[in-house]
Amino acid sequence: MAEEHHPDHAPLELENFLPYRLSILSNAVSQAIADDYQRRFDLSMTEWRVMAVLARFDGLSAREVAERTLMDKVAVSRALAKLVETGWVTRATHDGDKRRSVLGLSEAGWAIHEVVAPMAREHERNLLSKLDDEERTWLVRILDKLQAIEPK
Amino acid sequence: MAEEHHPDHAPLELENFLPYRLSILSNAVSQAIADDYQRRFDLSMTEWRVMAVLARFDGLSAREVAERTLMDKVAVSRALAKLVETGWVTRATHDGDKRRSVLGLSEAGWAIHEVVAPMAREHERNLLSKLDDEERTWLVRILDKLQAIEPK
DNA sequence: TGCAAATGGTTTCATATGTAACTATAACGC
DNA sequence: GCGTTATAGTTACATATGAAACCATTTGCA
Numbered sequence: 001m002a003e004e005h006h007p008d009h010a011p012l013e014l015e016n017f018l019p020y021r022l023s024i025l026s027n028a029v030s031q032a033i034a035d036d037y038q039r040r041f042d043l044s045m046t047e048w049r050v051m052a053v054l055a056r057f058d059g060l061s062a063r064e065v066a067e068r069t070l071m072d073k074v075a076v077s078r079a080l081a082k083l084v085e086t087g088w089v090t091r092a093t094h095d096g097d098k099r100r101s102v103l104g105l106s107e108a109g110w111a112i113h114e115v116v117a118p119m120a121r122e123h124e125r126n127l128l129s130k131l132d133d134e135e136r137t138w139l140v141r142i143l144d145k146l147q148a149i150e151p152k
Numbered sequence: 153m154a155e156e157h158h159p160d161h162a163p164l165e166l167e168n169f170l171p172y173r174l175s176i177l178s179n180a181v182s183q184a185i186a187d188d189y190q191r192r193f194d195l196s197m198t199e200w201r202v203m204a205v206l207a208r209f210d211g212l213s214a215r216e217v218a219e220r221t222l223m224d225k226v227a228v229s230r231a232l233a234k235l236v237e238t239g240w241v242t243r244a245t246h247d248g249d250k251r252r253s254v255l256g257l258s259e260a261g262w263a264i265h266e267v268v269a270p271m272a273r274e275h276e277r278n279l280l281s282k283l284d285d286e287e288r289t290w291l292v293r294i295l296d297k298l299q300a301i302e303p304k
Numbered sequence: 305t306g307c308a309a310a311t312g313g314t315t316t317c318a319t320a321t322g323t324a325a326c327t328a329t330a331a332c333g334c
Numbered sequence: 335g336c337g338t339t340a341t342a343g344t345t346a347c348a349t350a351t352g353a354a355a356c357c358a359t360t361t362g363c364a
Contacts, residue, residue: 011207012269014221018276019181020201021295024222026178029171044320049172055163063342069166070176074322077344099329099342117164124170130297138290143173145282196350215312226352229314251312251359 033123037116046071047079048116054089054105055113061100088112185275189268198223199231200268206241206257207265213252240264 014020034045043051046069053068054060060068066076080103083089088109094100105113128136166172186197195203198221205220206212212220218228232255235241240261246252257265280288 010269011265012204012272013208014201014204017272018279018291019178019185019272021299022174022178023182025295025299026171026174030175033171046320049166052164052166056165061342072322073343074345075320077342078321081344094342097330097342101343113163117162120164120169120171127170127298130300131294135290135294135297138287139170139294142283142287142291142294143177145287146279147173147177148282198350213312224352225313226315227350229312230351233314246312249312249360253313 029123029127033120036119036123041112041116043112043116044079046075047083048120050076050079050083051088051105051109051113052117054103055110055117058104059102061094061102063100065103083109181275181279185272188271188275193264193268195264195268196231198227199235200272202228202231202235203240203257203261203265204269206255207262207269210256211254213246213254215252217255235261 030045034048037043037048038045049069049071050065053065057064057068062076062080063073065071065080066073069076071079080089080091080101084091087106090104090106090109092102094102131139182197186200189195189200190197201221201223202217205217209216209220214228214232215225217223217232218225221228223231232241232243232253236243239258242256242258242261244254246254283291
């Protein structure tokens with residue numbers, strides 16, 4: 001069954017254009033989750049991501065947080081300013097390198113994490129429940145391949 | 153092979169968290185394309201999306217453009233203001249309903265489209281080239297299912 | 305008719321985000 | 335040691351985005 005070959009200059013069908021579909025799906029999913037914790041804790045997506053990596057990797061510096069979240073350092077700096085202010089993240093100065101910060105979740109931060117992480121997982125479960133096992137397996141495999149570092 | 157069952161409160165592994173992966177992938181892809189036409193034509197992603205739907209559906213109103221692009225009407229209004237200003241989109245008033253606009257690509261707008269659409273397709277091809285036929289088929293199927301309207 | 309409610313679209317304002325400049329500290333080369 | 339360069343992080347500025355208020359017109363209906 002030969003597929004119609006669209007001339008390159010024909011109008012784009014956004015609804016079949018992969019980058020567009022990814023964008024719509026991704027935004028819908030992320031926004032749904034973010035709305036949830038935003039409403040309950042006044043926590044932005046960037047702030048939550050910072051907390052999530054600090055939950056896993058205690059003692060990171062701001063730069064390391066930026067690396068792990070793929071956010072830029074300004075965004076991390078701002079998120080940290082607010083998180084430290086609200087008392088969910090602790091910030092100390094590295095021994096032997098006064099430029100570096102040493103970050104971690106506070107008690108209160110862990111308490112937030114214990115609520116938000118399950119919420120996030122629940123959303124993910126909900127999303128994945130639309131797929132069967134075979135589709136889930138393919139999805140992971142496909143994402144792995146698409147995300148492989150651009151060779152260029 | 154039983155997969156470890158993560159307790160809900162365990163730290164999220166962002167790199168395995170589907171919404172996060174989608175977000176990273178989607179942003180990387182969209183941004184790469186947008187950088188391209190932004191640099192060449194000073195055209196934002198929202199502006200390009202408006203042009204893309206007008207290429208397919210001539211004579212839409214602003215609200216219809218918003219529906220088709222899933223953008224909100226303010227974003228569309230702003231994109232149109234700029235596109236009309238640069239002369240890539242024409243705007244008239246609907247006969248019989250003076251609230252509604254009647255939009256379309258101008259000659260110049262079509263010329264831009266003839267350059268940008270192939271560029272966008274090229275990026276998509278590039279992305280899809282990382283997958284084999286079977287994976288591509290599954291991807292479309294999976295996206296269809298994930299994007300099925302939330303029943304809730 | 306004529307007036308309340310709805311619709312198309314723009315403007316305003318408040319917030320978010322990215323880029324570049326800046327400060328402080330540390331590392332490097334001589 | 336000491337000047338240059340690099341690194342961690344913040345601040346300032348300019349632009350983008352979203353929510354709500356707003357204006358004009360049209361629709362619904364007593």
